[in-house]
Amino acid sequence: MSATSIDSNNGAKPKQRVVVIAPGRGCYNKEELGYLARFHPDKKEFIANIDAYRKALGQVSIAALDAEAKYSFKLHTPGENASALIYACAMADFMDIDTDQFEIVAVTGNSMGWYIALALAGALSPEAAIGVINTMGSMMSEGLIGGQLIYPEMNEQWRPDTTKTALLDRVIADVNRHEGCELFTSIFLGGYRVLAGNEAGLKLAEEQLPQLDDRYPMRLYNHGAFHSPLLNGVSEKGLAQLPLELFQTPKIPLVDGRGQIWTQYSTDTAKLREYTLGEQVVEPYDFSKAVAVVMKEFAPDRVIVLGPGNTLGGPVAQSLIAMNGFGWRTKADFSAAQLSEPRLIAMGNEQQRSLALTE
Template sequence: MTRRAVVICPGRGTYNRAELGYLARHHAGAPFLPVFDDRRAAEGQETLTALDGAARFSAKTYARGDVASPLIYASSLLDARTLAGDVEVVAVTGNSMGWYTALAVAGAVTPEGGFEVVNTMGRLMHEHMIGGQLVYPVVDADWRDDPARRAALLAQVAEIDARAGCRLGLSIALGGMLVLAGNEAGLSAFEAAVPTVEGRFPMRLPGHAAFHTDMQASVAEAGRAALPRDLFGAPERPVIDGRGRIWWPHGTDRAALHDYTLGAQVITPYDFTRAITVAAREFAPDLFIVTGPGTTLGGAVAQSLILAGWQGMTCKADFEEAQNARGLLAAMGRDDQRRDVICRKGDRT
């Protein structure tokens, strides 16, 4: 029986200590890895194979945009290419940097073209390193939304951004989390103004710049200069962007996709919650598959489905009931869930 699935590609912050060796464990001998390694070597960069195979993990190294982005891209793309034959991918989306991977999974760029986009943008983000990010929850422990609290927090963000010397704005609407981006003054002001939640929020994201804000205008401009429009084409599967727009196989303009990917996608807020809402309502999949590496995006997907009221869910317990009954979400970074959605080795071609 065919299972209709939406594939979701993760963004930065998902290749951490536990993920070291992910490519070797799951994708040793994959045909695209030598291609990606050769491209890195030609640019004077350490290869993915060497980075993934390192003896120890260094947060300082692996948080860099020019290291994290291509490792995540390769892991995620290759995961998507190992899905079982009974999985029909009806749409693809991603979070933040995962948009680039989603383009490759959907066929709007080739695997090599997607790697060029990711490696270039990761390098530019690292070289410019403008601003930073933090995360802060807006739902309660049961994942129930509080619209008044959300509005109050966003008003506080706007008030801080209006102060002299401060920059702060919404970067990503990530289910039950707000990802905020700004300069040091703006981020520090927010940290001082809000109560600590769960003993760890607000949480800074190391190695992250002020993604999805106009502070990245110079990065977007450099990306457009470096990455030609002919890298992009119409997708083979529908792909949902960070505004919730669907790019269809027979209705996509190459220039418009290039302009969005290296324009609005870089400098305006990314609405991951909206992307998941559209995926659920427009494609009504049997399951949502989050490719690796990492496992952290699954919570944001679940929270987004609750916020959308998908299948009557209103809280964490509702999602857990649906998950236990029919496996609504499969995170490929988890071995138990991965086994349910990948091809058996003897079945792979």
């Protein structure tokens, strides 16, 4: 544990340096129903402000979504609902981090989590954040553009598997040689690759990729072809609808999906907007690289992954293992270390959540 700063109020305990990671789509599932009510009953004003914005658009409130008696794929997974709901849960978790115990030195996020990371860093005000997140999340409310599937490219010890990587690259190249088929790398997600494509391309990929663990290749329900050229139209709409005035200089350093760092000292907000609504939408999102850069450049003592859920915990750990972060070289190293002194705190995990809160 490094003594990087001292709490001037009591002169007692050194703060730990932490990086905070925001999740993307697909993390609010059946188990997370009621997350806001369960963990954030004190955030009523924050939630009400989001719902006032949504009400003006004729959208269902996130408080109502969270309070549903039963989880519904039809209701909870469409982008226009999932995006705002996940943002509210993640931002509320961020507000609960004990800043007397932790110094937040940088933030990053996965896919839609990039928009959340902008809010965490102060590059989007609360009003601008729900505007950007709700607008981009609602872009396919009239119908999905393409889809996504996920496939592992790691071995049993969560180390990179070059054979699986070569297989994925080969399948992408072969699918795109077939007329009417389109397939792209969407996200480099720790030990997984997320592929985006049109229906014909995804179907052919599913035929060519060997079945693994009776799960993969796995389609991601209600996900469009994010981070691919198929979303050029979405990018153009975003740029047309979301003005430069929404974007501010971040107060906390940000690491994006290319591994680029945006700081309070050097950020050009026009370029930040251009990346967020342009390249970030239509090019692959390298979450693994974002994690590697934030670890190497900011040397945190711990990593905090925001909720809801804990679907991002594995990919973060896999990204750390690939770079020997915290000295972890295998899944076994990670599992053993987490039992003694967790370096990776997932706030969506009820057993770990308390570690990030006021002692």
